[in-house]
Amino acid sequence: MSDSNPGRASLSKAPTGIAGLDEITHGGLPAGRPTLIAGGPGSGKTLLGISFLVHGALHHGEPGVLMSFEENAEELAADVASLGFDLDALVGQKKLFIDYVQIERSEIEETGDYDLDGLFVRLEHAIRSVGAKRVVLDTLEALFSGLQNEAILRAELRRLFRWLRDRNLTVLVTGEKGEASLTRYGIEEYVSDAVIQLDHRIHEQISTRRIRVVKYRGSHHGTNEYPFLIGADGVNVLPVTSLLLEHAAFEERVSTGLPSLDKMLGGEGYYRGSTVLVSGTAGTGKTTVAAHFAQATCRRGQRCLYFLFEESPRQMMRNMRSAGIELESYLEQGLLQFHADRPARHGLENHLLMMHQAIERFRPDTVVLDPMTNLLAIGTRLDVQSMLTRMIDHLKVQGVTALFTSLTGASADIEVTQTGISSLVDTWIRLSLEERQRRLERWIYVLKSRGMAHSDEVRYFRIGAAGVEILPPEATDRRLQA
Amino acid sequence: MADSFDDAVRAHDNAQYVLRLYVSGMTPRSTRAVENVRKVCEEYLAGRYELEVVDIYQQPSLARDRQIIAAPTLIKEMPLPLRRIIGDLSSTERVLIGLDIRQA
Numbered sequence: 001m002s003d004s005n006p007g008r009a010s011l012s013k014a015p016t017g018i019a020g021l022d023e024i025t026h027g028g029l030p031a032g033r034p035t036l037i038a039g040g041p042g043s044g045k046t047l048l049g050i051s052f053l054v055h056g057a058l059h060h061g062e063p064g065v066l067m068s069f070e071e072n073a074e075e076l077a078a079d080v081a082s083l084g085f086d087l088d089a090l091v092g093q094k095k096l097f098i099d100y101v102q103i104e105r106s107e108i109e110e111t112g113d114y115d116l117d118g119l120f121v122r123l124e125h126a127i128r129s130v131g132a133k134r135v136v137l138d139t140l141e142a143l144f145s146g147l148q149n150e151a152i153l154r155a156e157l158r159r160l161f162r163w164l165r166d167r168n169l170t171v172l173v174t175g176e177k178g179e180a181s182l183t184r185y186g187i188e189e190y191v192s193d194a195v196i197q198l199d200h201r202i203h204e205q206i207s208t209r210r211i212r213v214v215k216y217r218g219s220h221h222g223t224n225e226y227p228f229l230i231g232a233d234g235v236n237v238l239p240v241t242s243l244l245l246e247h248a249a250f251e252e253r254v255s256t257g258l259p260s261l262d263k264m265l266g267g268e269g270y271y272r273g274s275t276v277l278v279s280g281t282a283g284t285g286k287t288t289v290a291a292h293f294a295q296a297t298c299r300r301g302q303r304c305l306y307f308l309f310e311e312s313p314r315q316m317m318r319n320m321r322s323a324g325i326e327l328e329s330y331l332e333q334g335l336l337q338f339h340a341d342r343p344a345r346h347g348l349e350n351h352l353l354m355m356h357q358a359i360e361r362f363r364p365d366t367v368v369l370d371p372m373t374n375l376l377a378i379g380t381r382l383d384v385q386s387m388l389t390r391m392i393d394h395l396k397v398q399g400v401t402a403l404f405t406s407l408t409g410a411s412a413d414i415e416v417t418q419t420g421i422s423s424l425v426d427t428w429i430r431l432s433l434e435e436r437q438r439r440l441e442r443w444i445y446v447l448k449s450r451g452m453a454h455s456d457e458v459r460y461f462r463i464g465a466a467g468v469e470i471l472p473p474e475a476t477d478r479r480l481q482a
Numbered sequence: 483m484a485d486s487f488d489d490a491v492r493a494h495d496n497a498q499y500v501l502r503l504y505v506s507g508m509t510p511r512s513t514r515a516v517e518n519v520r521k522v523c524e525e526y527l528a529g530r531y532e533l534e535v536v537d538i539y540q541q542p543s544l545a546r547d548r549q550i551i552a553a554p555t556l557i558k559e560m561p562l563p564l565r566r567i568i569g570d571l572s573s574t575e576r577v578l579i580g581l582d583i584r585q586a
Binding site: 104113115116117118120121143146147 | 514552569
């Protein structure tokens with residue numbers, strides 16, 4: 001709709017370097033204009049601002065000015081040092097200018113007319129010193145608690161934003177969350193281009209951070225609330241790469257690690273970049289099927305990232321060794337990596353974010369989530385569905401083949417269906433245990449497998465010293481006739 | 483006790499004042515502020531004050547060093563405690579309170 005307007009269509013953006021945020025905003029903050037970041041205390045406003053400045057200075061040749069009303073340069077540097085940001089070095093290289101504005105209410109007496117030229121002069125001096133293109137004001141609202149004449153203050157704020165705009169600066173203004181309005185003092189009144197809201201909630205002792213683009217004039221933007229994490233490497237927003245289902249469909253096939261199972265899947269195994277679900281009740285051998293897949297990945301010289309939610313890696317590898325699946329050597333070679341954690345410790349979003357970060361770091365060819373059902377237990381149905389959708393989309397875009405195991409209880413399969421996970425899955429393999437003639441027998445079948453002529457047989461299988469052994473159809477028939 | 487209090491009052495009465503007025507250019511508001519502060523000084527601090535007028539446009543880094551936000555800002559550097567009086571200083575009463583010459 002705004003495409004007919006050339007000014008709007010060519011709106012340039014200033015990337016923040018925060019991957020997920022740049023995706024939601026289709027490229028970053030509006031260049032040459034102010035953006036408001038509103039959020040409560042501890043919601044990550046300052047950190048987001050500093051990330052924006054550091055990224056601009058290091059990667060876009062855009063020096064920045066940080067005008068901090070709350071923390072002085074030493075405090076700020078200490079706050080972000082753990083994230084690997086060296087503010088002192090940037091200041092030394094004239095890529096960053098930090099001005100700490102201290103307002104001591106008790107020292108101030110007001111009489112008569114004034115303006116905020118002091119602030120303007122300082123800002124101008126700072127901008128000139130480094131040739132700044134980016135400015136962060138954190139948080140301007142401190143002025144309201146320091147100065148009494150609100151009429152002057154508001155007129156001056158209006159003048160300030162006009163001044164910043166005239167200089168074509170990309171400005172990020174933070175504001176404290178208000179009771180009835182977006183910010184306590186209504187800063188949003190002056191910043192009409194873009195507004196981003198940060199939220200920090202604690203629910204059942206699990207902290208969740210969310211980010212939402214409330215407004216972005218002249219640009220499309222994601223409108224949902226997206227979870228984000230402040231971790232060891234800064235602010236991370238879970239990306240939403242391809243909500244449009246635009247990922248490529250790979251023709252390439254990936255072995256399941258079991259020639260007999262490959263055969264059931266049109267002879268060649270899973271499609272690369274597909275999502276595989278292996279479901280079954282307790283003790284059916286889901287982890288063994290997953291381990292075969294992981295081993296086959298590494299055997300090809302590729303990388304497998306294995307998320308374990310119930311066992312320790314040592315325990316899992318010991319169990320697999322007894323089924324003839326040797327994984328240790330791949331772990332040592334760095335082809336296999338485990339992430340063992342209990343999702344309930346962090347909450348669903350955080351957990352998925354951490355998984356995402358692990359994926360970004362390790363760049364695996366295949367990923368295993370064992371068992372995925374543990375994620376279902378910690379979120380509401382809609383949350384889980386949307387989060388998993390995003391995770392799966394992300395993996396698909398990267399061409400990563402994912403295998404999820406799912407523990408089937410009395411109702412868990414129904415749960416999987418209800419949460420919509422089934423529709424996200426390309427290949428669904430079901431394992432079951434049956435008691436026959438006072439023996440437990442294992443059965444395997446391919447419930448669905450998109451885009452291939454898969455077997456419709458229910459096959460008998462064993463787990464022995466060489467792992468999963470799917471018996472040929474004749475053997476299955478013999479068993480059934482016995 | 484009473485003696486030392488009286489001493490303190492006397493000392494205060496004789497204290498040397500160091501004042502700096504920060505303005506942004508020679509606007510009518512700046513001029514007004516300079517006139518107002520001179521008047522107060524001559525009337526109440528004659529012979530025991532030092533007043534410097536600083537134009538922050540000319541010395542922008544001073545604005546940062548002295549934590550100036552508003553203009554005009556009058557800073558009472560001595561005697562302590564430090565005080566800032568912002569505005570065109572049009573109310574003598576408030577200026578006197580700000581300079582601790584008169585109690586609020």
